């Protein structure tokens with residue numbers, strides 16, 4: 001078995017043989033789950049939602065367009081972060097296979113949102129520009145971009161304590177905060193549409209995206225926990241640990257500002273800001289717990305009724321992921 005740690009400097013000649021007893025079996029399992037989850041957007045019938053889209057009210061249309069615009073560029077942002085950011089530091093073959101499976105699915109997701117843009121009467125330039133023109137949406141992406149740009153192209157040393165912290169922070173921002181918080185917020189908007197009987201075929205694709213994202217979230221959580229286990233000196237720095245917690249709570253604040261601005265005092269697709277606020281806090285507590293922290297907000301249960309339905313739970317639990325995962329929604 002290789003002596004290389006989870007992150008480090010390796011040669012391309014290292015770790016090119018799979019073994020019967022992988023060093024990180026959880027990543028072999030995650031690779032297999034992602035492989036089984038592969039789907040293709042062409043198999044969906046989203047053309048059947050064309051009339052629905054036309055019938056949306058201006059606020060409904062704005063929410064739909066914003067969610068599509070946000071995902072359309074964020075999917076390839078995740079791809080860039082994986083490819084340029086922390087993939088070069090990974091050493092183990094099954095870990096690499098799990099993260100490249102994720103990268104492949106980011107292609108599929110990007111492809112899916114591109115098909116949506118082309119199917120409905122949407123101004124693609126305007127929709128793509130949503131993340132540049134809406135300062136609150138842009139900040140959600142910039143948070144990740146700033147951290148990851150600090151570690152690309154050899155700028156971080158995975159053997160130094162500082163480098164390890166920077167790499168861990170980038171995984172946190174990408175796979176936990178972007179995919180596990182910000183994306184989950186937008187998922188709720190789509191599920192709300194389905195609950196009022198709109199855009200059902202698009203939402204069936206989003207359900208598949210959600211299954212993938214729950215696996216990407218697990219990639220991130222397992223990566224962070226493994227890096228800490230192998231490099232316990234990281235958590236000797238209490239300030240750094242507090243900073244991880246604060247980063248998650250600050251991201252919730254950022255998301256709430258966005259939602260407050262979008263929803264104001266109104267209800268869109270039957271959902272209010274107040275419910276989404278509680279939902280975000282509920283999700284954030286799950287993320288904190290998954291990383292070993294105490295919860296912050298203590299919301300007793302998911303406030304969005306349509307996410308408590310059995311069919312949604314089944315989607316989230318599709319691959320018999322852990323109990324913690326079952327509680328995510």
Ligand SMILES: [Fe+2]
Pocket residue numbers: 075078105106109209212213
């Ligand atoms: Fe994705």
Ligand SMILES: [Fe+2]
Pocket residue numbers: 078102106179212213216
């Ligand atoms: Fe993802």
